[in-house]
Amino acid sequence: MAVVHSIVSRATGTRYVLAIIAPRASLPCLKIVQDRRSNAGGSVGRTRVVPGTTEDISRRFVEDIADQDDDFDRWYVDVVKRAELADDAPVRGCKIIRPYGYALWENMQAALDTRIKATGVQNAYFPMFIPESMFQREADHIEGFAPEVVRVTRAGESELEEPLVVRPTSEAIICPMYARWVQSYRDLPILINQWCSVVRWEDRPRAFLRTTEFLWQEGHTCHATPEEAEERARQMLEVYRDFIETELAIPVVPGEKSDAEKFAGAHRTYTVEAMMGGKNWALQSGTSHDLGDHFGRVFDIEFLDRDGERKFAFNTSWGLSHRTVGAIVMVHGDTNGLKLPPRVAPIQTVIVPIWRKEAERDVVEDFVGEIEARLRDNVRLFTDRRDDKTPGWKFSEWELKGVPLRIEVGPRDVQNGQVVLVRRDTREKQSVPVGQLQETINGLLVQIQNDMFQAAQQRLTDMTVKVSTLDEMYERISNNAGFSNAGWCGNAECEKRVKAESHATIRCIPFAQPDDPGKCVVCGDKAQHEVIFARAY
């Protein structure tokens, strides 16, 4: 059935496999498939090994995203590019967020922004440039960010009298402004958020997950008491948890960071950690910091309290970035591409009209118009009317782009007054009479959102295992087996050793703790907490 030849390119060391396949029909089918063992750059557009029968191959004739199990990182890059979420920029480490990816981000922004405002926070905007001297006032802060800070030293034709730092985060410019605005306890609290981009020079960029410039929101609050700041930090973490689980259908583990993993200059750092697909690595998906009065002291945010005492204010900061877009891709995606949660999907339902002859086209088009009129106001809808693509091509395309529901409308459907409705997540098809379409779609979108969350929750549960020995834990880590729960004595040395030996870090100390955390998985002393060890992006 298939004749296979193997050729190794001298130039690149790449092995090519020529598979000549006898097809069902008379058309000869020659497929060049490539075994990627070279590290040559570039990925999109190549063809690859497709095991199976002739039928499989004709079905997946042009398959050019890597297989998830085969090479998950490559799969991620391919999907992001092919689904038109993002593209490479001419500047190192920077990415273009394309309209489809940006529409997704906008939907996420809207949902999160609403939640943030509901807690009494207002939006504002602070400049991206920070005078270097201001940035350097906080020692831990400058030390923490020094390797990745970009400085501007020239403007126009002249050297700047003082270099400007391009914000890697905005504490250093927001806190001095708070110092100016706060005189009395009556001026507190200040609750401000800003949507902006920040710049951190990165060595190993990955679209959405780690780029030189990235989009996020950063909230900065200022309080009269440590209790209030602590409460706010915890409150915003809960906002993130709710947002990520409800809108993105991604289950997370909320908890506290160890000292080593804390934000530079923070009193306490809280995090929500999610488990990605493929390698089951962790992704820090949102963080909230109780900064104590540290930044208040450094930046002179001083006020007269109601007891007549002068005091330094207590701050929090909290951020969630567009790396959560990457989380959606990695948590929900499958071998066919993206799978977007209905609540944030730019297109919730796509209509693919099908016809053979011009006469059919008119009939189908009328019917499609009727369907659009029924659905338009309640569903984010798009009709793919391109006539240079076949329906089959469109099915694959919209699956790749992760649209939750697809409506197929052909002449047969028009005749029966129904449509074929297909779920992206399960690929199940059903025929639905147009009269019931609106109702069915509304129900399915909710169902899909729930099912996606449940599936991710199931995997998180299955892939989180309590370990009691280092060997067991390292075994899991090297097998990409997911999260390992383990006792930890609280000693930074033990944490460091694990990182050096396995690349895994303490992702967080979960809020949900067992009655007895047992013994430290490293040194065997009595454990203070049960923590999650995992590799992270």
Added chain:
RNA sequence: CGGGGAGUGGCGCAGCUUGGUAGCGCGCCGCGUUCGGGACGCGGAGGCCGGAGGUUCAAAUCCUCUCUCCCCGACCA
């Protein structure tokens, strides 16, 4: 910042060992036939071969220098 690899139409690559003025697949444009799971035929457009210098009658190909990107390691949302 250490180790490895690659730069040739939009994308993926071949050509280089053995110099002779660039080719394939996909994509793109036009026309026609198609269209219920990634269609096909015919006809087109598109490249000073990353850059600079050198050798030569002649350089994508040989030599020197340089830039960029990618992959693997140490740091990070």
